[in-house]
Amino acid sequence: MTDFFAGISPVTYNPNAPADQLAYRHYNADEIVAGKRMEDHLRFAVAWWHSFAWPGMDPFGGQTFERPWFGDTMDLARLKADVAFEMFEILGQPFYCWHDADIRPEGDSFAASKRNFEEIIDYLGGKMEAGGPALLWGTANLFSHRRFMSGAATNPDPEVFAWSAATVKNCIDATHKLGGENYVLWGGREGYETLLNTDLARERVQAGRFLQMVVDYKHKIGFKGAILIEPKPQEPTKHQYDYDVCTVYGFLKEFGLEGEVQMNIEQGHAILAGHSFEHELATASALGIFGSIDMNRNDYQSGWDTDQFPNNVPEAALAYYEVLKAGGFTTGGTNFDAKLRRQSLDPLDLIAAHVGAMDICARGLKAAATMMEDGGLExxxxxxxxxxxxxxxxxxxxxxxxxxxxxxxxxxxxxxxxxxxxxxxxxxxxxxxx
Incomplete structure (x- = not known):
């Protein structure tokens, strides 16, 4: 046990809790909504990267968080995992998600990083077997390190393409080993900053081949989960190839993958693309590629991806209405791809942010289910x-x-x-x- 969350008890459902007490006032995991337990509808997951790896920086300011596990050693990676699973126990959510770089330190070679990764995967597996939450999905960080400054699958250097493919192979293996229900491909820098040095046709072919190899490998190892692509417009590059759901669907059709790959749709990315969250969800459903969601929100006064925790019940209700219309989640779920504000320094802030977000989603789900039952919109x-x-x-x-x-x-x-x-x-x- 660590002492990071000392004094914070597991959060329970108590709609009559005092105002100063952490409690779920709307999220009741066992409540039956539209014929199914609320937990089974929402399938909440905590994002490892924002909750435990993000240092509290933004484009105009450096690190504000000082966490005892920050550092590049295996001992600190294990400490980070200990704290994470303690938070999972406090929240009681059924799933979590990771990038490889979130959970293991970078080694001085590919082989060293792989050893670190495999060791920490075994450590997480032990915690899951001891009663921790399941893995909703894993993914590879192919954007933070300087080697990915020009992309991963779309990089002009074939050695970066090869490094990226090998990394994804290891991450799929790890996701499979931990019983993950999906694998996500997030192309953080799969785009370009200027057409002056970019061959669009060549880069699309590279991205298509990369995804075909991922799908082939999934079937080869018997991974039963879904392969998901997460659309992302513009930021951080000038143009992203996976701009929105429609763009990705056209890409999948081009490379014969429309029956193999689904969408992981983020609220903040939908807004950056000039859409609403419900639009992207409805589009994915209409095209038969709806899979999972990242739940967050953007600041309406900012033009970039702020990844804030959701707090808008009408928006959540319209989103879950589309989820219910699509038949609900199968392997997918609600991942909180959301981070604290830079000034929210305390451990309690991290718990409270998730508790509030889970209540917002619960209210949205119940409203959506009631609208579906009433039938007025349809x-x-x-x-x-x-x-x-x-x-x-x-x-x-x-x-x-x-x-x-x-x-x-x-x-x-x-x-x-x-x-x-x-x-x-x-x-x-x-x-x-x-």
């Missing part, structure tokens, strides 16, 4: 498109030609009149539930 949607259920309308999308359609319109049989979309009425409807 009734309004069905009524708006009811004309397409007519035989004549169906033929527009099947057998009619432009000549046939023109003749029908010219005969006077069609005289379209605008109809209200009733947006304000539907917004009022949603507001009744949140």
């Amino acid at each position: 009734e309004a949607r069905a009524a708006r498109y009811a004309g397409w259920d007519e035989v004549a309308a169906k033929s527009l999308l099947t057998s009619d030609t432009l000549e046939v359609i023109e003749a029908r319109v010219a005969s006077g049989g069609i005289d379209p009149q605008p109809r209200s979309g009733q947006q304000e009425i539907l917004e009022n409807y949603v507001s009744r539930f949140v």
Whole structure:
């Protein structure tokens, strides 16, 4: 046991807890919502990188957090893991997630880093067997080290491509060994900063081949989890190849991978792409590639990815409405890809941030489930498109030609009149539930 969270007891569901007491006031893991336990709907996960590896820096300021496990030794990596699993016990969430670089120190060679990684994976495995949470997904950090300054799979140097492929292979092996339910590919620097030195066509082929190898290896080792891509626009590079869900789907189609890869969609990334979170979720569902979510939020006054903990119930409700419409999570879940503010220095802040976020998501889920049961949105949607259920309308999308359609319109049989979309009425409807 460490003393980092000394004096902080496991958080329990208590809607009547005093204002100064840490408690779940809305997240009740065993509460049945839409026929399923709330925990099984939400499938919460803690992100190792933000909670235990991030030093509290931003583009205009350096480290503010001083954690006793910061450093590049295996002893400190084990201490970090001890603290992490103590926090998991306090929160009681069912899953966690990692990048390789979050959990092991960098070695002086690939082989040394691999040894460190395999050793710490065994250490985490022991803690999981002792009752710790399961692994929602693993991933590789192919963006922080200077070797990745020009990307990983899309790097102009084939040696970086090879190093990246070997790293991902090790991370898939580790995820498989720990029983992870997904493997995520996050292309933090898979893009370009200027077209002046970039061959777009070549880099797309490299990225496609890289992903094909990942899928082939998944099947070779019998990994049953999903392979997920996390879309990310612009930041930190000028253009990212995985800009949004639609962009990634086009990429998957190009390389014959649309049946093999799903999406891990982040709220903050959706906003940076100029979309809403629910738009990206609905798009992924419509395309058959919905997988999992990173739950956070951006500051609406900032133009960059602030990764704050969620605090907006209406936004969460609309997001989980789309999740429920898609059939809910299978291997996916709700990963808190969110970090404390630089001024939130205390261990209690880290616990409180997750507790509040879990309550926000619980409120959003319950509102979404109630809206689904009520059926008002789907009734309004069905009524708006009811004309397409007519035989004549169906033929527009099947057998009619432009000549046939023109003749029908010219005969006077069609005289379209605008109809209200009733947006304000539907917004009022949603507001009744949140």
